[in-house]
Amino acid sequence: MRISFLLHNAYGIGGTIRSTFNVAGALAIHHSVEIVSLIRTIDTPNLPLPRGVRLTPLIDKRPDAATGSSDLDDPLLTWPSAQVPAAEAKGTTNFNALTDQRVADHLARTDADVVIATRPGLVVYLAALGRESRYLRIGQEHRIYGTHTAEIRAAVNAAIPHLDAYTSVSEADAATHRAHLPDVTTRLAALPNGVPAAGVEPSDGSAKLVVAAGRLIPVKRYDLLVTAWATVAAKHPDWHLRIYGRGPQQAALRRQIDELGLARHVTLMGAHSPIETEWAKGAIAAVTSREESFGMTIVEAMHCGVPVVATDCPHGPGEIITDGRDGLLVASGDADSIAKGLLTLIEDRRLRRSMSAAARVTARRYAPERVAAAYEQLIAELHAARGTMAPAARRPALRPVKGGAAGAPVKSLKGAVRQLIRKPLRPVASCRVTANGDLSVRIEPADVHGADLALTLTRRRGDGAPVRLPLHPPTATGADRWTATVDRGAVDLAEGRWDFHVVRPADGARRRVVCRYAEGRGLLGLEPLPGSPFSWWIPYPTVDGYLALRAWRRPAHAEARVIRADADGLAVEGTLHGALFGPDAAPTAVATPTRGPGRPFLTGVTALGNSRFRFTVPYERIHDARADDDGTAGWTLTLRKSATAGTPIRIGRILGDIVDRDQTDCHPLTHGVRPHLTRGGDLAIACSAPRG
Template sequence: MSATQNLASALARHHEVEIVALRKVRDESYFPLDERVRVRALTDLRENSHRYDGEDPLAHEFPLRYPYGANEKTPVVSRLAERRLLEFFAETDADAIVSSNPRITTMLAEAPGTFLRIAQEHSMPRIYAENVRKPLFEAYRKLDAITVLSPEEHASLSKLVPYVRDRINVMPNCIPDPGGPRSDGSSKVVVTAGVLKKHKNFHGLVDAFETVVRRHPDWKLRIYGDGADRGALQRRIHDKDLYNHVQLMGPAFPVTAEFGKGAIFVLPSLREPFGNVTVEAMTRGLPVVSMDCDHGPRNILTPGTDGILVPNGDNAAMAEAIVELIEDDERRLAMGEAAARTAERFSEEPSAERFGAILEHAALRRRLPGTADAEVLDGGDVRITLRGVAADQVTGDLELVCRDVRGRREPVRLPVVAGAALIGHRDVLGEGHWEIGVASPKGPEKRLDAEHLDVTRMVSRRPAPSGSGLEVLLPHKDDRGRLLVRSQVRALHGEVLVVRVDGEAVVVEGELWGAEAPDGAAAPVVEGVNRADAERTLTVPLTVTEGTRFRFELPLSTLVDAHHEDEEIWDLRIRLDEERTAGLGMFATDILEPYKVFKYPRPVRPGRRTRASAPAPRRPLLGALRKRTEPAEPPRTEIRPYFTVTAQFAVKTVTV
């Protein structure tokens, strides 16, 4: 909550700011708040208050839309608070509403009104309970911006919820300098603070400090905070005879006043969303020794300048880093001065500027068009026509942005002219699926939904084989309606046109892209490569006519003879000569997923026993009567020609 109040105080210098709380249970807040910030509590649960809501029956009922856990026996947020929150959304004249609670975010996403909707994530959404995470990720789709604490969390959330990565922003917590005495670096005290929980690794710090005490017995460690591990931590201190060197100080408000008494701050955490306490210690002029956990510290510290990062979980390295600063007074003092300068990056004014830029970015992004039409043109290019383009944007510098969904290639940016952009089918997009969005010259970007797709030319004027290879674009939409373009690029490719399955063979006809059949002595063939064992192959002749048309027959008997396991897959390819091979697939078509459309007969032929199906040899029993057994049913092999999910052609053989 301190981060929310800090940012509210910072923004109050330039904006009208109001904090809306669902519940009020205390007379005074733990954390200071600028007097310009208004505070509104939607329910008052203080029994001494004349506004006490505890007698309202709805104050004890579970909410209908606010997510809660299945194990909650009493509602922390009541139906009454939920109802008043919905009323606030409906009546407010705010320009922007910022939710700092993931459960409130799910309700904010559905609220009426024209205000900007912003979600602040102060933790790591991937660790939220399923009942919170699932509705939250759906709610993200209706937000204007989402803020996270670190670049690592930006990457993590973008991967978890890729359809909103164009509106995720990094916004570190606002940590103002509270004032008061700074450390002069002369005390022989190491300080730390946090909730006493396992992932905070205070046990590891105690172990590390045992090493420190052996070499510098005049130094002490103070641990501020409370939590479930307090008792176990105290026992560990006693077991290691450190009770004169390590003290559990309990909670302190504000803890920064205590940091000024120290000479070194240590963050032993194994996991941190950010690390407010680290910046708070740096405001007091303390150098930092920190675990290099996944988030936070590496984005706060400049190793070697204002602190030392040690490998995550390496308590011995943490001990050595503390000793290093203890034994080098000059370095310790210089790092403390640098730490105070670093902390200024997270103070009120820089934080207000960062968040103000996010609000401006979100407002600009909202004005961008959100839908588009896509049409495949003669020759294979794709025209993207934006819908709802503002008049001042038609002549502006809008760009079409194509992003590889797997992030393997750099984005491709194309100019928008008169509300439309052209994606050339050659030498523009590489292999893969590309998300299509639009961006303004000031930076905001928005993914586009597909309004209308016209791919009729892929059928009526089907792409013809080219000697320069296959490059085919196919616009389509995902299950959320977002516009994508599939780009297939092959220097050599065998496009499957017809597959027939008769009583003797699987017969395939198609077209060769990228080359004609060689004129030399080497005859082209089709190879089947076993997916589990590339050393096992089968080969059949390939017939090429008219330079690019091809045909081959894959005898069922050949597949049966090659079948050794219960189930095997044979990926097919054309070998033109010793150096050139071409995969087989279906790409020059309007059908995005051939495996869902093309289903072929599955002939069954007598086979031989596979390794997996062969019966174990029977051991003779001496003196036992031999029973006559019926002969085992001969095995059979089923042949299954099919297209894979990537539209490649293959054959599966299965023992049935």
């Protein structure tokens, strides 16, 4: 069959986009599948396009698109849609006269056997503009019946009778549609979202970490989760909550965290894609929504072996989670119930482990291939209802080797080398931090060809030759991927950011490595190697999707494990790495001005044994060090092993799995003083107000 999905913007990262990509990829194994994106906003999709799936944009809204391809100057973009209700069109932002025109043209000329629309405006288009078509028309509901505005709900209800089928992502919502539309003959069915098994190492449940992820919007009720965490932190201050995502509630959540004194216990992590690596770090996942049409985050966490504590809201959580077996369902809208559910799993490791195993079994129900099979069955039944035969599956044909039949033997070794050189080199890799802190790099075999390939690490904006490591082919290792290991005890990397490349000596090809997953779970609880110099590595995906490594290397480092705003000053507690305090140590913290009207000053440090330390910087001393009361003064902190001698040791927060702590480790303004971390993870102080 030829199957076409209509998305509004396939270049984003939302749940509807992820689900569509997942199911489209599974269907593409046996069918010809296309995703049609109404608009294009960037060059390449944020999510990896599944193999075998075509992506076709209808309107190019890239600001820097090539001359002649951009539609930004088309006057129809500013005219209202004649088809889509204003509440869905958002003025002319989402739908307009140009989208009317392009969708009408596409639906008139498509050769698809099935067209599937994925949001209300697209459903309205499919019903109105595809009415005379020969292809099957299927609409999808990715929200809940009662959550749309009256205008949108009325438009979709009017469109549904002109479709062959309309699907909801839960059986409960499908039943609601049937109850509200009793006279409609359109097939109203439930088909869940497809969520693939994670390609990451699953959680072992050992980290004292709870993870939540999603848009920071009111319906997700993260305010309840933060309130509940105040109860959890009071009983288990060594546990931590991370909330991944971005959205309009971020500032309000930041204020709530500060007001409850939870800055050391709750971290707003920002958006992260792919999210699977972050689920796998947690011991528990939390979903506190007021409503969930399905709950993709629940299944994603379950795939990673993480049991979920979820509010029993309409409709998804209760259909996914079996309470007490693979997760816990708690009362919706009740912070005390959320806290109780979290504490139940925090305090029962055996229960967490049993639920972890059960959760992975449950998640398999939502594998994209199972959802794809359900779509195939629905399509066959719709054809039967029409009295037509469903088109046969079209498996992709094998492409012959250039110059001969598919699979033909290469006649000579020289010919084999030439053939390998002509093949592409487009490495895609996952990088995992092992239990001992080494990096295990696994490169997918597709589009990686050649002999004597090497993996190199090149320091950005730095001198020196790249670090070169051998790549072991799948046949040599018994694995299904090319592999390399970066041994942290043997490889010495200068401080900075490093990029990964695969190099093929035969033709000089050198290609940057695309990142599938950067798995940092092994960094949780890991300690630096003893002795000097101190070093630490964190692999991460760059904003443009490549694999990179942040490395720190210093003669010594003072890790600030606690940064706390006390009543009289900023309290810092930490551990010295790469150096030791002597028996008569009299260490000192030195505040060096970095910006604004400030003078240097010293603070005494208490050595606790030969490596631990603590000190407090009085607010009064910080204000006294201001040269005047205008502007914001700033200082960085270093540690000297004695008051009069010794090389300054930078104090900061580097250990763990977070690359850019200046974005995540935020502290409230107290007495006009705020501690913060620099881009490199060093501890700094800003004083933005006069004493008072």
